Amino acid sequence: MNLLLEWVSPVWLTDPILSLAFRVGVAATFLAVMTLVFIVALRVDMVFGERRDSRFQKIWRPVLMQAMVSRVTNPPRLARRDLYRFLKMWGHFHLSVKGEAAQGLDQVIHDLGVSKRILRLLHRRKLSVQLLAIMAAGYMKLSQARKPLLRQLRSLHPLVSLTAARALLHLDPETSVSHVVPEIVRRLDWPLALVATVLKEVPAVPIMGALAGAIRSAPPDSQARLVRYLADTQEPAALRLVEDLMKSSSDAEVLSACLFVAQSPRLFPLIVPLLRHPQWFVRMNAARALGRIGDATAWPLMVSLLKDSEWWVRYRTAEALVRLPGVVEGRLLRLREYADVPEIKSLLMQAMVEKDMK
Amino acid sequence: MEEKQSPPVALVVEDDEIVAELLTFMLEREGLTVVRAADGRQAMDAIDSRLDLSFIMMDVRLPYRDGFELLREIRRRPEFEKVPIMMLTAQVREDEVSRALELGANDYLIKPFKPMEMIARVKRLLKK
Numbered sequence: 486m487n488l489l490l491e492w493v494s495p496v497w498l499t500d501p502i503l504s505l506a507f508r509v510g511v512a513a514t515f516l517a518v519m520t521l522v523f524i525v526a527l528r529v530d531m532v533f534g535e536r537r538d539s540r541f542q543k544i545w546r547p548v549l550m551q552a553m554v555s556r557v558t559n560p561p562r563l564a565r566r567d568l569y570r571f572l573k574m575w576g577h578f579h580l581s582v583k584g585e586a587a588q589g590l591d592q593v594i595h596d597l598g599v600s601k602r603i604l605r606l607l608h609r610r611k612l613s614v615q616l617l618a619i620m621a622a623g624y625m626k627l628s629q630a631r632k633p634l635l636r637q638l639r640s641l642h643p644l645v646s647l648t649a650a651r652a653l654l655h656l657d658p659e660t661s662v663s664h665v666v667p668e669i670v671r672r673l674d675w676p677l678a679l680v681a682t683v684l685k686e687v688p689a690v691p692i693m694g695a696l697a698g699a700i701r702s703a704p705p706d707s708q709a710r711l712v713r714y715l716a717d718t719q720e721p722a723a724l725r726l727v728e729d730l731m732k733s734s735s736d737a738e739v740l741s742a743c744l745f746v747a748q749s750p751r752l753f754p755l756i757v758p759l760l761r762h763p764q765w766f767v768r769m770n771a772a773r774a775l776g777r778i779g780d781a782t783a784w785p786l787m788v789s790l791l792k793d794s795e796w797w798v799r800y801r802t803a804e805a806l807v808r809l810p811g812v813v814e815g816r817l818l819r820l821r822e823y824a825d826v827p828e829i830k831s832l833l834m835q836a837m838v839e840k841d842m843k
Numbered sequence: 844m845e846e847k848q849s850p851p852v853a854l855v856v857e858d859d860e861i862v863a864e865l866l867t868f869m870l871e872r873e874g875l876t877v878v879r880a881a882d883g884r885q886a887m888d889a890i891d892s893r894l895d896l897s898f899i900m901m902d903v904r905l906p907y908r909d910g911f912e913l914l915r916e917i918r919r920r921p922e923f924e925k926v927p928i929m930m931l932t933a934q935v936r937e938d939e940v941s942r943a944l945e946l947g948a949n950d951y952l953i954k955p956f957k958p959m960e961m962i963a964r965v966k967r968l969l970k971k
Contacts, residue, residue, distance in 0.1 A: 550868045553958055577861045584957040840945060 541570050549578055552593040553586035563597050568606070571599075572617040579624055591625060600627055607633045616648050623652025631656060638664060643674040647683070654687045666695045670703055670711060677713065684714055693720035701726055709738035716746040724749060731755040737764040744770035750778050760786055765795035772798065776805025783809060788820065791829050803832035807840050814842050851969060852876045852893065856886040856901035856913070857931065862954070866900060869958050870965065883908025887916070894922055898969060900952075902931045903939050911939075911946055918947040927968035931956075 544561055551557055563571055579590050606618035607630060619637060622630035634656070637649035650668060653661035669680060684692060693715065700711045712730065715723040731743045731752060740759060744767065747756065752774070759771040772790050775783045787809065790802040807817060814837075821833040853875045857863040860881070867877045878893060880886040884907045890896070899917065903910035910930055917923045930943040930951045940951045950964055 546864060547868075550865055553865070554869075554872070574861070578865065581859075581862050581865060581955050582958055583955040584960070586958045587955070 537567075538570065541567055542574075545571060545574060549575060549590060549593065552589040553578070553582060554589070556589070557593055557596070560593055560596055563599065565602075568599060568602055569614060569617065571597075572603075572606075572621050576617055576620050576624075579620075587624075594621065594625060600625065600629075603627065604629055604633075607637070612642070612645070616644060619645070619648045619652045623655035626656050628656070635664060638668055643672065643676070646672065647675050647679055651683045651686070654683065654692065658687045658691050662691045662695045666692070666699050669696065669714070670699050670707060673710075677710075681714060681716070685717070689718050689720045689723075693718045694722040697722040697726040701729075705734070705736040705739050708734070709736065709742045712739065712742035713745060717748075728752060728755070737762070737767050741767050741770045744774045747774045748778060750780075753779060753783075757783075757786060760790060765793070765798050768793060769795070769798045769801045772802040772805045776808040779809055781809075781811045784812065784816075791824075791832070792826065799828070800832055803829070803836040804839075806833070807836040807842070817842070850874050850876050851897035852878060852895050853898040853900065853965075854878050854880065854886070854889050854893070854896050856880045856883075856889075856899070856905060856910070858882055858902060858905055862902075862931075865958065866961075869962055870900075873962055873966070882906040883910075883913055886913055890917060890920075890923070896923070896926055898965065899923075899926055899928045900931065900965075901928070903943065904933070911942060914943065914946045914948060929965065929968065 545567075548557055548560055552560075575590060575594060579587060582590070603618050603621050603625070604627065606614055607622060609615050609618065615637075619634065622634065630652070634649045634653050637645050638653060640646045640649065646668065650661075650665045653665055669675070684696075696711070696714060697720070700708055700715075703711060708730065712727065715727060718724075727743050727746060728749075728751070730739055731747075732755060734740055734743070740762070741764075744756065744759065756771050756774050756779075759767055760775075762768050762771065768790065772787055775787055779787075784806075787802055787806050791799055791806075793799050793802070806812065806820075817833060817837060821830050821837070824830045824833070851874075853870050855863055855866045855870070855877055857866060857879075858881050863879055863881070867879060870877050875898070878889050878896070880889050883905045886901065886905070887908065901910050901913060905913070908916075914928060914930070917926070917928065927949045928947070930940075930948045931954060932939045932943070932951060933954050940953070943951055949968055952961055952964070
């Protein structure tokens with residue numbers, strides 16, 4: 486007994502310095518053991534997670550791929566804990582396909598009966614879960630998700646609000662346009678490329694018409710940003726807006742944006758005067774626009790720009806000349822051959838090589 | 844005895860594993876044997892080692908060497924001059940389509956795509 490007491494509370498512990506050292510040693514050992522236990526637990530969790538993940542992939546990848554080509558009549562039961570994994574894979578496939586394949590994916594998720602669980606996930610704090618739930622709610626056209634999605638559309642987080650905008654447009658483009666378009670105008674933090682992708686996913690008629698209307702009444706600095714979203718659209722209201730802005734605007738940024746999206750040969754007479762605009766980026770975009778929609782009559786106008794004071798204008802003009810519709814290689818070779826400035830020769834040479842010409 | 848004809852071999856070059864899996868699934872469904880590469884280097888290794896390729900499908904954006912570079916390289920080789928090549932490109936980069944066609948691609952597919960339409964196009968290319 487005495488021995489035990491001595492072991493638990495040894496005499497040397499009465500010394501304050503030794504006692505402190507002993508306590509610090511015990512605490513350090515305890516912390517080290519706890520850290521080790523934590524690391525082992527994390528490792529075990531990761532290994533089990535990977536195994537679960539691989540089992541999940543083995544079951545669900547073939548099911549979802551099959552669903553894209555034909556109806557899956559008896560999908561396997563989806564475990565509650567696999568919903569996140571499922572939405573991740575399902576969403577990834579959904580972003581890669583369209584048409585009947587996308588409808589097949591929607592059918593599977595409807596057959597699984599997970600709508601209520603997805604609606605609950607919309608309110609989860611974890612960002613990745615919330616984003617997947619928003620995306621799924623949109624693709625599934627869950628009308629009960631409309632209210633929470635409208636709230637999320639005003640979220641300060643750009644990804645949450647933009648994903649909610651996308652989901653709302655999938656859910657019901659007609660009625661969502663009036664909510665989404667003002668946000669497109671207002672949100673400067675939404676990535677341009679992502680917004681452009683979203684705009685291409687929905688029918689052009691409600692969204693591009695509404696966007697064109699909003700751009701018309703926006704201040705010039707917003708107009709310059711927003712006009713770029715009209716690239717590639719054939720929606721008449723959008724085409725009219727670009728033409729009207731090119732006729733009426735004196736803002737160099739707006740004109741530059743209009744030239745960037747210009748795709749109708751009807752705009753040719755409006756582009757030509759801009760080749761002599763005082764701002765170099767307007768001249769550069771005018772040359773590029775002619776390279777897309779011009780014809781052989783634009784040739785002399787563009788050739789004169791090869792001697793512009795700004796290098797970017799000369800460089801982009803050389804590129805545009807090579808792309809100019811109706812221009813044959815021989816004409817370019819002659820221009821290069823007889824150019825009196827060595828830089829013109831090298832600019833044309835580079836542009837032609839990039840296009841796999843001689 | 845009748846000699847059994849071996850199935851055509853397709854090379855799928857795609858760094859997105861899910862998309863690569865989907866393309867493989869669709870092509871194998873049509874009886875093709877699929878060889879996969881996840882980046883430009885692996886693609887070149889496959890091209891160097893497999894001269895029996897009947898069809899190549901590749902993404903434009905790839906690690907190490909992009910699709911255009913590969914396309915140029917493949918078309919330079921006489922043995923691959925006639926092998927049909929289909930390029931995959933993202934929706935927002937439609938300008939890449941014209942560049943791919945100029946460099947010798949036979950067809951292109953814009954993501955997101957319709958898998959059945961993709962198969963119809965592949966069949967057309969293989970028939971040619």
